[in-house]
Amino acid sequence: MTSTPPDANPDAPPWPYCRYGGTANDVGCRGLVVEPHAACLAHLGDAERSAYLAGLRPGADVDHRGTPLSEELLRELLDAVTDPRTARAHLGHARFGLAKFTGNADFGGAEIGGDADFAQAEINGDADFTRAVIAGNATFAGAQMRGDAQFSRVEIRGNAQFDGAKVDGHVQFARATIGGYAWFVRVEIGRDAQFPRARIGSDTWFASASIGGNVQFGGAVLGGDTAFRGAAIGGDAQFVGAAFAGDVTFRRATIGGDAGFGEVAFGGDARFGGVTIAGDATFGRVLFTHVATVGPLVCGGSLDLTEAVFGTAVTIEAAAATVGCRRTGWASTAVLRLRHATVDLSDAVLEYPVSITAQAKPFTQDGQEVPETGLTDPRVRAASLRGVDAAHLVLTDVDLTECLFAGTVHLDQLRLDGLYAxxxxxxxxxxxxxxxxxxxxxxxxxxxxxxxxxxxxxxxxxxxxxxxxxxxxxxxxxxxxxxxxxxxxxxxxxxxxxxxxxxxxxxxxxxxxxPRSERALLTTYWALSGYGLRASRALGWLLGGMATTVLLMMLWGLPKDDPKPQSTGTLTGRRLTLTTTGAEPVNPDGPYRERLSTKRFEKSLRVVINSVAFRSSGQNLTTAGNYTEMASRLVEPALLGLAVLAVRGRVKR
Structure with a gap:
């Protein structure tokens, strides 16, 4: 391994560079090999490569930074460090920074006793670390993977760093264990990022990440702070059953599908300022213990807070098609500022004052207006207050057109402000x-x-x-x-x-x-005056009654002629006694048409007007006229009183 091969470049710089002096332009080699015995495998002869691999032992450090590696060559390398007792590849430090894998990088089941460095590596296939154990840090910063990144059930005892990495396919960390932080800042993932039931000991950061598919953290346990600040997620973001020990930040994030946070445990603050969710956002059965503000967030679908519990004072700012607060518990004061939403408060538990207000203007975050794509009607509507203790509820500018009130507790203490309908x-x-x-x-x-x-x-x-x-x-x-x-x-x-x-x-x-008798009385009350609230109805009946009375008086109530008084006298000695008596009214006779004269109308009208005011007109009447007048004195003043009562009910303050 110390001799120079025949094709070696005699002018090549000394170690740690590639002994052949190759460059990316001539032999496709990144040229960085740190240790002399770790020669560039792609350019060793068969005999030298065999000798090099034969010299490796399980647990040996491997340094092939900048080396082009085929799948076959990688397999030979891992076979050389495989422990025959466990049948698993066992490496010390694994350094493959800037390496170029022409196919898949299969490290499935490998044990790496130190760090795994794949910074800026290029993997033209899949990166498979399924069930691998990495005792140190795993670094994939700036790496490019043309296929999937498989890290299911991987155990990384240090940190996992993927800053600026680009993965064209899926990223899979199902049931993975990361002892330190998981850093995915500015990562680009073409499809899904799956972390179901993963356990991460420290912070998890996806700030400014771009994920083309879904994000799945269902059942994950995240020990530090979690940040998706400014992240762009093309599909759904599911965190159902996850546990966040620290703060969670989604400020200015965009989610192209649904966002599920059902049964999530937030150990710190949860910040959703400026979040835009194209689908539904679900926070069912979530316990908020430290949250002061949720939003402003925009949901193209529904914002579901069913059975969520807010343990501290909170302000919720949201624009959504519907806001479900069924059986939601507020253990402190709460302010809901909403836009576009239909709110369902069925069986919500309000221990302190809770106000729901229609926000007139779009929400802003960091001085910028949060887009409300797909939402057009800014009104806020209440769908149901059934089961709510309305003594603690204040509604401002809320449309109650379709609201269900039956079953509301202390409904008589409900407070309505602003423009409500x-x-x-x-x-x-x-x-x-x-x-x-x-x-x-x-x-x-x-x-x-x-x-x-x-x-x-x-x-x-x-x-x-x-x-x-x-x-x-x-x-x-x-x-x-x-x-x-x-x-x-x-x-x-x-x-x-x-x-x-x-x-x-x-x-x-x-x-x-x-009872029927009471309903009959109510029906009469309704028909005569609309329960004392319809002045026009009472006045109509009054005018009709007066017209009828006038007609009756003209036809039968007024005598034929006004009777003249008659005087009779008795002379006793020098004393004369005179007695004056009124003549009995004579019932009218003759054709009805002759009785409907102007003179008789004037007399009849005077009688009727006086009867409405409980006064006597002084007009002589026939027997029928007297009974008609008595009836009008009983009925028509009552109708007048109902009309006055109706007007009073509409103008009273």
Whole structure:
């Protein structure tokens, strides 16, 4: 091994350079061989290569930096250091920096007692370290792999460094163990990066990484901080069941598919500022113990916080199509600033005040506006408050058109601020079967829409219940309207409270558990004045009653002629006693047309107007007229009072 081969370059520099003085331009050799006995295997003769390999023993250090290696040559090298007792290749330090592997680099099952250095190596096939054991550090910084990087069940007792590496295929670290940090800063991975059930003792960094496929860390245990700051992930990012001992940072990361963090344990802060997720983001059953701010993040699909628990005060800023907070627990105050979202708070546990606010402007991160691709409607809508203790809930600028309220606890203490909207009744003339029905606008519950739409005599315009949902009956909806009415009354919003009073009375009128007599009374109340809330209806009945009374007076109530008083006298001695009596009114006779005169109309109108004000007109009336006047004094003032009450209900503050 010490003699110079015939084709050696006599002008070649001394060791540690390639003894043949080859360069990348002439013999395809990187030219870096550190130790004299580790000659460039690609340029040794058969006899010298055989002698070199024969001199290797298990556990020997191997240094072939810059050496071109074929699959066959690598296999011969590893065979030379294979321990016959374990049938595994056993190396000391393995230095292959700048090496060029023309095929696969198969180190599967190898034991490397020192460091494994593959910095800036080129591997034209797969890099296979499945079940390998590396006692020191594994360095692949700047390496280029045309195939997959297989590190399943690898054990790296030091650090794993892949800074700036480029892998055209998959990166697989399933059940891998890394004692130190795992550094993948600015790495480029063409397909998936798989780390299921991996264990990493220190930090895991994918900052500014580019991953064309999915990222999988399901069940992984990450001992230090984890950073995907500025990373671009083309597919899904799944961390279901992972445990993060330190802080987790996804600031300005982009995820082309779904992001799954279900049942993740965050030991430190979780920062998602400026994250853009094209699909769904799931945080189901996650325990947040140190998080102060989540977001701003953008989800093209849903943000699912089902059964998540926030142990400290938190601010959540998100733009998403839906935000699911079913059975979510807030053990401290929370602020949710949302855009585009439909929020479902079913059975959420609120121990402290929680506010949900519609964010008017797009979110910004680091002075830049976070893009909201695929989201167009900036409104925030509430889907359900069922099971929520509304005493701790504040909704600002939230659309409640489709919100389900039945089952909400302390609904009468709900606080609504800003511009909010409820569902409204269909307005105008509509047909109920063959009968035309006119609806006046009022606030209504989505549950009332569902119930009315399911009735056979539905007048149309009502929104049916979603498939699979059973509409609630009026007896269950009346208490909901009653509590909302009280909430509006406590908030000094009397006109709004009037709508919910109307809805409450409507549900009572249709409830089957109400006695028939009471329902008949409610029906009369509804027909005459809309439960004292429809002034136009009461005035219409009043005008109709007055017109009827005027007509009755003209036809039968006024006498034929005004009776003249008659006086009679008695002379007793020098004393004269006079007695004046009124003549009995004479019922009118003759054709009805003659009774409908202007003079009789004027007299009748005066009688009716006075009867509305409980006054007597002083007009002589027939017996029928007296009874008609008594009836009008009873009915028409009541209708006037209902009209005044309805107007008062709409203008009271």
């Amino acid at each position: 409820f569902a409204t009744t269909p307005t105008g003339l509509r047909r109920r079967g063959w009968v035309p029905v006119r609806w006046t606008p009022r606030r209504a519950l989505a549950e009332e829409h569902h119930w009315r739409a399911g009735r056979p005599t539905c007048a149309g315009g009502w929104v049916p219940a979603p498939d699979g949902d059973v509409p609630l009956q009026p007896a269950a909806l009346a208490p909901v309207y009653r509590q909302l009415r009280k909430a509006f009354e406590d908030g000094k919003h009397e006109p709004g409270a009037a709508d919910f009073y109307y809805g409450e009375m409507e549900m009572r009128r249709h409830a089957h558990d109400i």
